[in-house]
Amino acid sequence: MKLFDELFADTARGSGKITLVSGAVASGKTELLHTFADRCVAGGGILLSATATREDRSVPFGVLRQLLDPVPSAGRLVDALVAPHVSSETLRAVGTLALGLSDEAPLLVAVDDVHHADAPSMDCLLRLVKRIRSTRVMLVLAESTQAWSVHPAFRIELVRQAQFRRIRLAPLTVNGVAEMLGQHLGQAAAWSLAHEAHQATGGNQLLVRALIEDYADVVEFPDHMSRPMGESFRQAVLACLYRSTPETLEVAQGTAVLETTGSPAEVAELLDRDPEAVERAMYALRSAGLVENGRFRHPLIRAAVYDDLTPGRLTELHTRAAQLLRDEAGCVTDIADHLVAAKQVSADWAVAELERAAERALDEDDEESAVRYIEFALSMSVPPRQQASLRMLLVRAEWRSSPETAARHLEALYRAQRDGLLSVEQTAVLVRAAMWHGHVQDAEELIGDMAVARPEATARAHPFLISTRNWLRFSCPQFLPDDARDDAGGDAPAAGAAPAPPGQQDQAVAALSTVLGRGRDEDGGCTRVAEQILQTTSLSDVTLEAVVAALQTLIYAEQLPMAAHWCDVLLAEADARGVVWWQAVLSCSRAEIALRKGELVEAQQHAVRALKLIGVRGWGVAVGLPVGILLSVATAMGDFDSAHRYLKESVPEAMFQTVYGLPYLRARGRYYMATDRLQAALVNFRYCGELMTAWNLDAPPLIPWRSDMAEVYLRLGDHERAQQLAKEQMARSGSRTSRTYGYALRVLAATSGHRARLRILKESVEVLQARGDRLTLTQALSDLSRAHQSLGEFSKARMISRRAGRLAKECRVQQLQAEVAAVPEKPLLIVERGADTWSPAPAAEVLTLSERRVAALASLGYTNREISGKLHITVSTVEQHLTKVFRKLNVKRRTDLPVDLEFQGDGSVR
Template sequence: MSRKWSQWGMMVPVALVEREHDVQLLRNLLTATFKGHGKIGLVSGAVASGKTELLRSFADLCTDEGALLLNATATRTDRTVPFAVLRQLLDCLPAPAEPLAELFASGVASDVSRTAAAMLLDLSEQAPLVVVVDDVHHADEPSMDCVMRLVNRLRSSRILLVLAESSGDWSVHPAFRIELVRQTQFHRVRLAPLTADGVSEMCSQHLGQDVARHAQEAHRMTGGNRLLVRALIEDHAESGELPGRADCSSLGESFRQAVLTCLRRSGPDELEAARGLAVLDATGSTHRIAEFLGRGPDALRRPLQSLQTLGIIEDGRFRHRLTRAAVYDDLAPQMLAELHTRAAQLLSDCGGSVTDVADHLVAAKHVSADWAIAVLQRAAEESLAADDEEPAIRYIEFALSVCTGERQRALLRMLLVQIKWRSDPEGAVRHLTPLFEAQREGHLDVEQTAYLLRVLMWHGRIQEATELIKHLSCLRPSANEAPSAVLTGVHNLLRHAYPQFIPHGSGGSNHFFDNATTPPGQQAQASAVLSSVLAETAGADERCIRVAEQILQSSQLNDEMVESVCWALQTLIYAEQPVLAERWCDALLAEADTRGVVTWQAALSGLRAEIALREGDLVQAERYAVKALTMIGVGGWGVGVGATLGTLLQAVTARGDFESARRYLREAVPAAMFQTRYGLMYLRARGHYYLATDRLQAALADFSYCGELMTLWQLDSPTFVPWRTDAAQVLLRLGDHEQARALTKEQMTHIGSRASRTYGASLRVLAGTASHRGRLSLLKESVEILQASGDRLTLTQALFDLSCAHEGMGEFGKAQMISRRAGRLAKEGGMRRKQDPALACPEEPVMLHPGQTESWSRPVEETASAADVLTLSERRVAALASLGYTNREISSKLHITVSTVEQHLTKVFRKLRVKRRTDLPVELEFHVASPAC
């Protein structure tokens, strides 16, 4: 082992790992020299391959063996200094060489070479002489002439000449190389880089076995370059990061210096090639790097081969990102800017990727070329198409920093808002004021103004949005149909989301379907069908459902269509098609998750929460709503937070989790939210919380205010917000049965279909105003409708009410059977139970308003699924029987004879192994599409 003083200030012990064969070869040459057979050894290897370490170790061996050692190290500057290397060799002599000093002064090179060679031959007679010249490729020619005189005369002498060269770098002395290689006493020692085992051995010697197991990564990072491996070891000693690990994030100072040392010692060509490769990075081929550097491909081939031998690159790429970082970070800022600008121009001229060109423009930090802005914009759009927002934002922000044209700046800022909207809607807010000013100055067209309006409304910027609405309402359709479609879309948007801001005199009529030959775009279609579903008395007709499905089938999930997709889903939701809406929403949400667009995920999760709530799945509703709010934050939701926060509030309230409900109510919401459709959903949810916590007057106020706004805005659709039955439930609690009945009857006249879940829920509330016998009939009808609609929450509430009604009639067996069924549903939906004094019997809990205490804990029996053993007809009969219907009533409903009913029930009892109706399984309702068919 030898020791070398590190240029980085620490004494690094250097073990000659994997050099046993090379040392033995030099030892054999030394042995032959002692016997009078002069030898020549040429140690050849890449920069930092361990040549110097090997020579020093061998020099110690020579001294120990009694040989006279003369050594010298040539440098790049020695090439132009006559006899620079020879002087170093002679300075090692034990006595000064007076004759040579006079010859050096005379300046006659041939005389000096001849005299020096003769003197060295004479010295070898006294003792074996070992002459070592490191980095001989840098030696001056006069010194090399003296060396060659020795070469020609040392065959029978006791002189061993050991020269060390950098591989492929002796082109400065071609004649000497030819003469040297042809000598019979010549031997080459080729130094190979460390193998993975060698790197492991070095690491284990200095860092221990725990770190040595990561030597494979260190070998891939360094290519076995000893200097680079040693630098990794030094950096680990300082930072504790394991050498070569993929998760190693910092660039150690030792490793950085080692990379630069290898390059500078290799020569200017290698350094220039490495810099070109560092700038071009993945876009650099051999031909492109050569063109970038202004050189021919053939001239670049040797420097690239040298970099490969060094372990810096592999297959034309840097072996490791930290290696590239060492080269890249060493470039001065001005040079870096010039190189990146040149690279951008080169890639643009040769048809390179637009994003690669943009990356170089951004890295240059300043550009003045006119074409740069257009390239940056195209690159942003291309990145956006690949769902990669981060570089898209970087391109546009840089383009804004160098763009001077006001209209161009407005277009870039509009694009930046659209990009930021995908992941950080709240972060786009700071760009709205400059865009609004640009619109005032006429830099935005109609479509861009409409988009700005939607963003301003979403964030509750009412004053600015009102000005834009006024501006757009003054426009008149021209021969160009595009502005007309845009204006139609804006009008429909205002109708279903912001009806309070529809300009006076524009009217509320919808001409969406007037011209079938020239249908508007999908955005206008989606907005129009949603408006139709929400409009007063419009109902959820088949036409709106069909159009919504067509939109979902034909739309791609992208920035232009995501809004239309959400509106189409809302159309299905408020048209009471939850199963259809769920299927589409799950598919779209899966795509949004795969593509990773945050705002799409949040918007679709919010809709999925609303679907789950309408299906009575409170656990899923809460999960999706929390996900939606977490992904972009309450601020990112703008006024739309009313819908998602309202869904979440209603779900946790129904579960009886009032602590969470109070926490969500403390969330700050925009004041402008209450001037939008989204505020209606929040008001309703807050009203149900007040109702569940016995703050009846506050609940009635919220429900009544909902009604006032919905009537004023002509959005009075009970399938959207059934405010009348909500208020009726409060009135029942207050004892005003007459007003509750009137409101419920009024709501039922607004519902288009008697099979609607809203109609079934209205029947349940209406039952609370009826006598015992009338209540029983209404609740049975309500349960049938709700069972078919899939609303498990309201169905559970209706079943508990029906159980209480049977108990009030003294039918305790039926009451127990239905109560057990309701309890199973409540458990599955994550609901808590509470007695409602307005509708329930004194002893039995119901689900109308989740209560203050957990008052019902009857165990639920687990039964095998009936779907596997019963026919459809048998399940229909069994489902009605489980609800307390008599055989004659079942016969009438299903249009079959009483005898057939009895036969079906006999088979049901036998197949399910039960003896009476009260033992029928609780899940029957899930397998009957419509018991009343």
């Protein structure tokens, strides 16, 4: 303002001045002009002012008439300027009038937005420019920097004048923004917001002022810039654009549509405009503080521009953007995003692009986008077969987050299948969904339709027929077609074959079938196949079945540490990718592993998570898995109140027609047994056995129902029936080293005499310890302690009781903790050579492998001769090992041996 005052002072002394104020839209030109004009009038000057608009360009002398209207003596001139033909004498008279006014007082002629002025008015002003050098006339013009080329001849003539000065208005600096904020919001708020406000506005004064208006009501919370931006800011953005050229507004709209995917060249192609014109418009947007590096400075700026588009224009631009990307083989999801944003699309190719984009989104674990694409495609006019295919894809997308939500499409898909609109592959997927949600009748109909689709009819159908049979065999065997009931594993390759895609699912099923059929994996072939599958398979909707089957193979082959490792790896991947369905299924598998290892707290945590992720209804008929685990954990912990609550959880009746009902039946039976409802327990165990027998799935690794029944008969006093069932269970266990065999031994021991019971229980403990079944091992140790006590071997009883107590505490088995008299064990102290102090050391760190084996058996109460026979070494060797053990561990007798000597799975101990 000081410069303006100096220029006007020179003008008042008879040295006319010409000043051109340039700046971006909303850079403060108008405010500067008005402030200067007010100062001039206050100082005794005369003001002639006008503001040009876009409409004035087509009105001859429109700006000039604005300047002359306030002058009383100019009435005749104004009328003459309206005439069809204006003479040169009239134009000279205008200049003479202005010079005459300057004789009375310094004259300020101010024209705002001169880039919009009409050509005749500009020509008249140019005549005045040439006459004011030695007069008291000051001409001040304000223009937008984006419109320099509107009057090039006039500009050139201005620059030639010696009295010409040009002033460029720059955006506000951070300090300038802080000063504006401080004037209205206070200094504390100003400095906390200045940097964010400058980043959002680029120093545009109009935008800063709008921010101040939006922020006025929330000034007490100056902690986040996004909060105050509201209606005033949006209106200010639009004001900047509508005060710009139409080309600038159009480029802003094109940029808003392309958002982060559009370069200036792509905006030019979208709008079908010359690239240079687009570059000029982008420069104007940058100057106005709206754009930086080709992108809007703030999401709300983009939102203001985008929301201002009419529906028709929005559809037009997005459809054209999608077409351009398709022609250039652009990203399929970008194409789909534009199609969805268009809201109304009639292009024939649109549905195919949306379907492709949905598939890509699922590959990238973006279920939300996939659902959006498919639902939009379904809203269009789509042929019935393609509509059914889209709906199948929608089920897959929604299932990943919520199987319960996906179920809403099943009825429509059942109708589509009846109308012959689904392929065999799609029908196979639909069978699984129908059974999962307990739609038994629909599932049976679908299975029947698949059964008549013979492989010879279409080679492509064969893999899906086989995979569906395999899935039915191990999930819903009751619904297996008659011709497939007796060929267990017949459709799959041998378990020992090398697994290679696409036969991973068949390989996994074959391995699982072998383990369940034999009850063991003595040569390790099934374990190797399962691990190879887990090593080479990436998680996907298609591979999840094979992955779960491989994990089950490891579980039933009693390779629990390996199963836990791979399940943790897969669960970490599922968590990282955020696929809820995979997380739930794998959490349930992890809970089963933990339960079988006796890690009750961990089993509970994983099972609770599995239920929370997709809900009880989302689990469908498979809800028996997580609920059965929670019921088993609560019963084992003695938390019968929680167990009762789990039993009250509503489960679908169809669950008991599937394998998923078996663990639930067993868990319910054991709860009834623990709460002395023995007949109810017997009914559950017997029903479980009847189902498994009827389904040709009587596999002890799955459910050892005979041992469960034997326990009940023991409680009922029928030792003969209990012994018969225990021996049957042992005969069917397939291996003398399996956990089911160890469990059956424990039950059998209870039906035997004192000496035989002691021998059988020792064997049971060895087996259970080797298999890592800590929960059953705790019970067996407790039984073994009582067996020693009944024989008067109190030291051994106390030693075994301590071990049972420790395991019970680790497993959180409260009832057993109360039953066993766990005696606190003193720390083991050994002398470190060269040290002056005693320090405890774990047995595993000081004993050799042979010494640990001998010590472990001795800690279970075995005599030296018995140890000699079991380890195939001489009695003398046993004695020597025990002597070294006692010395190394600083103990004097067997009863002082530590309780942390445990068998390894390979028969060794640690």
